[in-house]
Amino acid sequence: MARLDEKFFLQDTVTAAQELLGRYLVRVDGGETMVCRITETEAYIGAIDKACHAYGGRRTKRTETLYAAPGTAYVYLIYGMYSCLNFVTGQEGAASAVLIRSGTPVYNADAVARRRFGVAAAEMSAYQRKNFMNGPGKLCRGLSVTRELNALPLGSGALYLAHDLPELGLERRPDDLPFHTGKRIGIDYAEEAIDFPWRFWC
DNA sequence: TTCAGGATGTACT
DNA sequence: GTACATCCTGAAC
Numbered sequence: 001m002a003r004l005d006e007k008f009f010l011q012d013t014v015t016a017a018q019e020l021l022g023r024y025l026v027r028v029d030g031g032e033t034m035v036c037r038i039t040e041t042e043a044y045i046g047a048i049d050k051a052c053h054a055y056g057g058r059r060t061k062r063t064e065t066l067y068a069a070p071g072t073a074y075v076y077l078i079y080g081m082y083s084c085l086n087f088v089t090g091q092e093g094a095a096s097a098v099l100i101r102s103g104t105p106v107y108n109a110d111a112v113a114r115r116r117f118g119v120a121a122a123e124m125s126a127y128q129r130k131n132f133m134n135g136p137g138k139l140c141r142g143l144s145v146t147r148e149l150n151a152l153p154l155g156s157g158a159l160y161l162a163h164d165l166p167e168l169g170l171e172r173r174p175d176d177l178p179f180h181t182g183k184r185i186g187i188d189y190a191e192e193a194i195d196f197p198w199r200f201w202c
Numbered sequence: 203t204t205c206a207g208g209a210t211g212t213a214c215t
Numbered sequence: 216g217t218a219c220a221t222c223c224t225g226a227a228c
């Protein structure tokens with residue numbers, strides 16, 4: 001098993017967002033290991049991006065995590081009930097991060113389905129299967145990612161990213177994985193940053 | 203199938 | 216008091 005290390009997260013944030021596609025997000029909770037393949041990401045860059053919580057060097061209690069070391073998990077609550085999972089990228093202090101927008105369960109889908117819908121994977125409706133983890137709030141719900149994990153450092157056993165998990169039969173993605181590029185979702189307030197093409201999916 | 207509207211609580215003005 | 220990097224439900228088609 002090859003974990004993503006600090007060097008990976010030190011990359012430029014847009015590059016890291018692209019490189020995270022097809023990698024494995026591993027969550028260990030309540031003695032259960034769950035794995036999903038990342039299929040959609042967005043880049044947020046503190047210095048120049050009005051959509052980023054830390055735009056222009058803004059430091060508050062909430063944004064403090066964005067100034068932590070690359071690879072740190074940044075989890076915040078949105079709309080009063082949903083969590084969003086990010087990983088800090090770039091040089092420490094750049095206050096940039098990649099939002100994990102969606103993924104596909106590839107190991108222990110039963111445990112994910114129970115957290116998401118309260119039923120086993122085989123009992124999900126067609127509608128539930130289609131809407132399994134295709135959004136940041138849904139992904140966090142399925143993996144039990146809450147603000148308790150905010151500021152979790154790189155190297156934690158509870159939540160980490162991997163290039164491959166051969167012991168589970170999960171291979172490394174190709175280096176030239178094709179992907180799509182577009183505008184980010186849900187940032188209508190961000191003026192010129194609305195049009196930055198920093199959303200990636202495969 | 204698409205669409206409008208409400209839920210919900212924390213951070214920040 | 217207002218805004219928010221969202222999701223679910225129910226109604227209309």
